[in-house]
Amino acid sequence: MKARHKRLALILGGMGLLTAAILLVLSAFQENLVFFHSPSDILQGQATPERMLRIGGIVEEGSVQRQADGLTVQFAVTDTASSIPVVYQGSLPDLFREGKGVVAQGRLDEAGLFHASQVLAKHDENYMPPEAADALQQAQKSMLTVVQP
Structure with missing residues (x-):
């Protein structure tokens, strides 16, 4: 795997984790509203x-x-x-x-x-x-x- 592909996979993985964290926070906020x-x-x-x-x-x-x-x-x-x-x-x-x-x-x-x-x-x-x-x-x-x- 090339360095460019590793970097792209890392960025996509980080964005996926960030999206999941945002969804969890919004879900908790909605339940407590x-x-x-x-x-x-x-x-x-x-x-x-x-x-x-x-x-x-x-x-x-x-x-x-x-x-x-x-x-x-x-x-x-x-x-x-x-x-x-x-x-x-x-x-x-x-x-x-x-x-x-x-x-x-x-x-x-x-x-x-x-x-x-x-x-x-x-x-x-x-x-x-x-x-x-x-x-x-x-x-x-x-x-x-x-x-x-």
Whole structure:
């Protein structure tokens, strides 16, 4: 084999390894990518069931139900226009309350029930994740345009 052919084989082999490494990194990135959706977005079909996502909004008043096992909690997250039922197994943050902001990460099942693997509560009166604040504002605007003739 000539030196020229060896060099070409080495270059092609290196490019193949580089391509494989890039594909592995992109695949891992795609699997760990989590999108934020409001309850209205989910009900409009913008979220894919069984895909990891985050929902945010307000914990609906009167919706929190604790199961007998003490760890399973069901509640609804609303953006004032729509609400999504959420089930979570684990201990909730201390700041978790009805009528307060929350972001939940998990998966939506085919029946429309959101199975949360993580629940984050708003940490003070002035803060809300920008995505949740935008979703609430959009939902309120859409309700105003529907109500006004």
